Amino acid sequence: MESQDTEKMTYSQAIAELESIVKEMQSENCSIDNLSKYTSRSLELLKICKAKLLTTDEELKKILAELES
Amino acid sequence: MEESAITLLEFNRRVNRLLHDVSVQRCWVVAETSDVMLRNHCYMELVQKNPVTGLTEAKARAIIWASRFAVLRNMFEAATGQAFGNGLKVMVEVSANFHEQFGYSLVITDINPTYTIGDMARQRMEIISRLRREGLIGLNKELDMPAVPQRIAVVSAGTAAGYGDFMDQLHGNASGLKFYTCLFPAVMQGVNTPASIISALNRIYENAELFDCVVIIRGGGATSELNAFDNYDLAANVAQFPLPVIVGIGHDRDTTVLDEVANVRVKTPTAAAEWLVGRAQSALDTLNAVSDMIADMASEIIASARQQLAYYTGTIPLVAENIVTRNKAMLQNYVSAIPLRAHLRIETAGKDLGAWKERVAVAASQCVAREKMRLQALDKQVELLSPERVLRRGYSLTVANGHVVTDAAELAKGDILETRFASGRVVSEVK
Incomplete structure (x- = not known):
């Protein structure tokens, strides 16, 4: 599983990585050594996704406002 | 006249x-x-x-x-x-x-409105079958709507009540989901409708990368002027548009051609907003579910690790004790086995020793016998060579000046010789 630069991640990329982590954690060979890596990464991804849904992207808002005027 | x-x-x-x-x-x-x-x-x-x-x-x-x-x-x-x-x-x-x-x-x-309805339906069917023939009808429907369409290009009359309803519903959603809208104004009634919407679509096309989808809405007022949406050019444009198009043109009639080609078809602008909010909401719900799931899985993994640990905590002393006991028993075995073994070893060694003794005795006596025989042979040889034996065979021995004479030249006139025989001796003088 490769971790991409979270800053530039799209929602669907973040979701895809999240899904692969869940799959990894569900598999038999998920060791406790990877657990904190997986959980912290998934929390990070969840945060990105939620932020995309719930926080305003001011830059985009501005671009669209200019386009509309 | x-x-x-x-x-x-x-x-x-x-x-x-x-x-x-x-x-x-x-x-x-x-x-x-x-x-x-x-x-x-x-x-x-x-x-x-x-x-x-x-x-x-x-x-x-x-x-x-x-x-x-x-x-x-x-x-x-x-x-x-x-x-x-x-x-x-x-x-x-x-x-x-x-x-x-x-x-x-x-x-x-x-x-008689039935005649007009029939004619409109016929026109609609003609347009639809043409779109189908040209392979256009399903194109927009086949586009994947993003999981969360947040950036929305809106085609509407800016002053229409339907547009206001749409915006209120979308931006005022209870979960605080964010949407970005940009209005591309178009005339939504009368004969200019198709051309006006197409021109708005063209403007969106130039900035297509900024948007996830297009919403065409028309609402409020009478359910009239739908004829404009049964238009081939408009339908062909929407069908081939690279972004998924949501249509909410506010009518109860079965369908217009525009509804047929759109990616998503809803009845009103409000319904279009509800659809978008619903999609984002379900994405948010999924996120929360995944979040819970990860927490559950993590605690499950920890619990099973703890269980494993508990197992080892209980098992290791037992295993250690077993090992000690086993080794003790092994030692005990050695303790009892060593004297027995030693005894066996000594016994064997004793036996070996006896055998060796015998072999040494045999070898010694063989050696003695061999030497005896050799001595006897030598004795015989010595006897054969002894001067007495030679003298007995008729030879004599001449001695002068204490030496045995073997060369006549050694003698001088007047020397006294002693001649020894097997039995007796005579003395003579050289003349």
């Missing part, structure tokens, strides 16, 4: 009287509307065009009296979902009329 001449007015009255013949009164006629004009009464031209050439083959002015028009319009628009206007195929009940001053016209007293 001249006395029989009548006034124009009188002539026109005669024409008018002739037109009251039953064959041209309250007669159902099919024609197409054009130049519809509402000036208290409703004025229009009824035309008949050649279906092949499109050229006008017949034409007549027509009028619906204001009082009648109010009734007929409501009935027509409710039935067809279509505003009464130009370019409609209509079946109308007409009576010929000739006004002395204004000339020939038809007075419309009734409309």
Whole structure:
């Protein structure tokens, strides 16, 4: 599983990585050594996704406002 | 000749009287509307065009009296979902009329909307089958709607109530989900509708990378003017648009061609906003579910690790004890085995020793016997070579000056010789 630069991640990329982590954690060979890596990464991804849904992207808002005027 | 001449007015009255013949009164006629004009009464031209050439083959002015028009319009628009206007195929009940001053016209007293509905449906079917034939009809439907369409290009009349409803519903959602909208204004009624929407789509196309989807909405007002959305050019544009298109043009009629080609079709602008909010909400719900799931899985993994640990905590001392016990037993075995082994070893060694003793004795006596024989052989040889034995065979031994004489040259005159025989000796002198 490769971790991409979270800053530039799209929602669907973040979701895809999240899904692969869940799959990894569900598999038999998920060791406790990877657990904190997986959980912290998934929390990070969840945060990105939620932020995309719930926080305003001011830059985009501005671009669209200019386009509309 | 001249006395029989009548006034124009009188002539026109005669024409008018002739037109009251039953064959041209309250007669159902099919024609197409054009130049519809509402000036208290409703004025229009009824035309008949050649279906092949499109050229006008017949034409007549027509009028619906204001009082009648109010009734007929409501009935027509409710039935067809279509505003009464130009370019409609209509079946109308007409009576010929000739006004002395204004000339020939038809007075419309009734409309059969079923005919128009049938014609519109036929047109719609023609457009749809053309789109299907050209492989366009499913194109927009096949586009993947993003999991969370947040950036929305809105095609609407900016002042329309429907646009306001859409914006309120979208931006005022209870979960605080963020959406980004950009209005691309378009005329949403009348003959210019298709061209106006197409031009808005073209403007969106130039900035397509900024958007996840397009929403075409039209709402409020009467359910009329839907004819504009049964338009081939508009449908072909929407079908081939690279972004998924959501259509909410506010009508209860079955479907327009636009609905047929859109990626998502809803009834009203409000429903379009609800659809978008619902999609984002379900994404948010999924995130929360995944979040819970990860927490559950993590604690499950920890619990199972803890369980494993507990198992080892309980097991290791037992295992250690087993090992100690086993080793102790092994040691005990050695303790008891060593003397026995040692004894065995000594016994064996003793046996070996006996054997060796015997072999040494044999070897020694063999050696002694061998040496005895050798001595005997030597003894014999010595005896054979002894001077007594030689003397006995007749030889004699001459000794002079204490030495055995072996060369006569050694002797000189007067030397005293002693000659020894096997038995006895004589002394003589050299002469």
